[in-house]
Structure formats: C-alpha cells, structure tokens
Amino acid sequence: MTPVLEAVRLGKRYGRHHALTDCDLNVPPGRVIGLVGPNGAGKSTLLQLACGLIAPSSGTIRVLGATPAAGPAHLAKVGFVAQDTPVYAELSVADHLRMGARLNPGWDRALAQRRLARIGLDPRQKAGRLSGGQRAQLALTIAAAKRPELLIFDEPAAALDPLARHAFLDHLMESVTELGAAAILSSHALPDVERVCDYLIVLAGSRVHLAGDVSQLLASHVRVTGRRSDLAALPAGADVITLTDPSGLKSTAVVRADRALPAGGPWTVTDVGLEELVLAYLGRADQTGTQPVPTAAEAHR
Numbered sequence: 314m315t316p317v318l319e320a321v322r323l324g325k326r327y328g329r330h331h332a333l334t335d336c337d338l339n340v341p342p343g344r345v346i347g348l349v350g351p352n353g354a355g356k357s358t359l360l361q362l363a364c365g366l367i368a369p370s371s372g373t374i375r376v377l378g379a380t381p382a383a384g385p386a387h388l389a390k391v392g393f394v395a396q397d398t399p400v401y402a403e404l405s406v407a408d409h410l411r412m413g414a415r416l417n418p419g420w421d422r423a424l425a426q427r428r429l430a431r432i433g434l435d436p437r438q439k440a441g442r443l444s445g446g447q448r449a450q451l452a453l454t455i456a457a458a459k460r461p462e463l464l465i466f467d468e469p470a471a472a473l474d475p476l477a478r479h480a481f482l483d484h485l486m487e488s489v490t491e492l493g494a495a496a497i498l499s500s501h502a503l504p505d506v507e508r509v510c511d512y513l514i515v516l517a518g519s520r521v522h523l524a525g526d527v528s529q530l531l532a533s534h535v536r537v538t539g540r541r542s543d544l545a546a547l548p549a550g551a552d553v554i555t556l557t558d559p560s561g562l563k564s565t566a567v568v569r570a571d572r573a574l575p576a577g578g579p580w581t582v583t584d585v586g587l588e589e590l591v592l593a594y595l596g597r598a599d600q601t602g603t604q605p606v607p608t609a610a611e612a613h614r
C-alpha cells in the first residue's frame with residue numbers, strides 16, 4: 314500500500330537556519346495524522362514541503378507515492394488549508410465556490426452546496442465579513458469539494474473559540490469519512506489531536522522525535538511511579554523518556570517499554586494518555602537540545 318507521506322533524510326534550510334533536519338517518515342494510508350510540536354519546530358515547513366509549495370534542501374519527500382505537486386493530476390489529489398485560512402475579502406462565498414469549480418477538474422458541486430447548507434453559510438456573504446470560524450469552514454468546504462485523497466491543514470482551528478473548534482473538527486472528520494481521504498493536521502491543541510487523530514508525529518527543534526499509530530504508541534509507553542532508586546532498576550529495553558520529581562521519594566517517569574514490565578516490581582505501572590506522551594517527548598527534546606530520540610519505527614524494531 315502506497316504511503317500517504319514518505320520522507321527520507323528530508324531537510325529544509327533557510328540560509329544557515331535548519332527548519333527541518335534528517336526527517337524520516339513513512340505514514341501508511343488512511344490515517345488522520347496529528348503533527349505537533351512547539352513554535353518553530355518545523356511543522357509548517359513540513360506541510361509546505363508536502364504540498365510542493367517549497368522544495369527540500371536535502372533528502373526526499375513523496376506524497377501519495379509521487380513528488381509533491383508533480384503535475385495537475387497530483388495537485389488535484391491534495392487539498393491544503395493554510396495557517397490563516399486565507400480568503401478573498403471582496404469575493405462572496407458563492408464566488409469562492411465558482412472559482413473552486415473553475416480551477417479544479419474533479420470539483421463536487423453537490424458536496425460544496427451540501428456543506429454550505431450544513432454549516433449555515435449565506436452564499437451571498439462577502440468572505441471578508443466572515444468570522445474566523447466561518448472562514449475556516451469555507452476553506453474546509455473548498456478543500457473537500459476538490460475530492461482530494463489527502464487533506465492538509467496547518468493549524469486550522471488555532472484562532473477559533475472552543476465551540477467553533479469543536480464544530481470545525483466535527484466537519485473535518487465528516488469530510489475525511491465522506492471522501493475516504495487521509496488528513497494531516499498540525500495543531501498545538503493536544504486534546505484536539507487526541508480527539509481526531511490516529512497517527513502522531515512529534516516534531517521539535519527541526520527533527521522528528523516520535524512517529525507512529527497512536528494506539529501502538531500508547532501501548533508501548535507506560536507511566537511508572539516509584540522511588541527514584543527503584544526506577545533506575547527498570548529492566549533492559551525500558552527507556553525512560555522523562556522523569557518528574559527526580560529527587561523525591563515518589564518519582565514519575567514516562568517509559569517506553571517494548572515488553573510489559575514485570576509484575577510485582579517496586580514501582581506502579583499505569584497507562585499514559587496522548588497528551589502526557591507528547592509532553593514527555595517534548596520535555597526530553599527540550600533537555601537534549603536537538604538530539605532526536607528513536608521514532609516509533611525504531612521503537613517497534
């Protein structure tokens with residue numbers, strides 16, 4: 314099965330600044346991918362490379378089995394919603410849809426109209442007068458009506474209030490399901506990622522620090538609580554990602570363990586959630602500078 318996104322030693326430099334360094338990714342088809350990381354981690358850079366808006370400085374990237382923006386047929390397979398969901402302020406909602414129909418051979422007029430009705434947008438409304446939430450919904454409608462195989466969103470809901478964000482993510486998931494498409498979604502909102510994504514990529518300091526199916530990542534990590542001296546005796550193969558309260562009697566560690574930790578040890582083992590997992594890897598990235606830790610692919614080897 315052709316990966317949705319495949320990167321091999323992918324790098325992007327702006328002058329001397331490395332926005333992405335040696336990124337290896339192999340994302341299977343059909344996933345909703347959450348791309349998370351701190352400001353300046355390289356998320357937008359990766360998404361722009363995936364859309365073919367910019368070219369790599371080193372390495373390779375393939376999207377749906379081809380070089381990004383390889384030609385009109387490939388462009389039609391990818392729908393992109395940029396960070397600030399740009400619209401033409403003087404054009405109406407209906408004008409945007411007419412333009413979408415002119416520019417996209419596979420345009421699904423019925424889908425666009427169905428979605429407009431569903432979100433209650435007046436086709437005569439000037440796009441410049443839409444609220445942030447309505448603009449995001451219009452951008453999603455245009456991207457979905459292309460009937461792409463992959464939808465790419467760069468922080469689509471960042472400026473929306475919680476209710477609008479919730480509605481936007483619901484509509485995003487409806488579109489993904491209706492189209493049978495994959496989606497990549499960059500976000501700082503970990504609860505949003507937890508709600509809709511089944512694949513996770515953690516970027517920090519221009520490098521991939523973790524990537525894999527959410528269910529596998531959660532199954533291969535645990536929270537371990539115990540005395541610090543006991544944690545030091547964790548079995549071989551258990552990798553401490555972060556340790557909190559390192560001097561106390563009750564330290565907590567997020568641990569990657571390829572096998573279940575032995576029962577009856579001096580520590581307590583509990584499940585981790587996605588937010589805790591991401592924060593653990595970001596904490597470790599922060600402490601180790603730009604040194605990457607093994608990706609999920611390595612973790613599963």
Ligand SMILES: Nc1ncnc2c1ncn2[C@@H]1O[C@H](COP(=O)(O)OP(=O)(O)OP(=O)(O)O)[C@@H](O)[C@H]1O
Pocket residue numbers: 327330331332350351352353354355356357358359
């Ligand atoms: N066109 C550009 N010219 C120079 N430097 C750039 C350019 N675009 C991005 N960068 C730099 O590359 C790094 C990665 O930026 P990028 O926008 O990809 O990060 P991000 O993870 O999307 O951040 P944020 O969460 O703040 O949107 C940053 O240090 C940024 O300043």
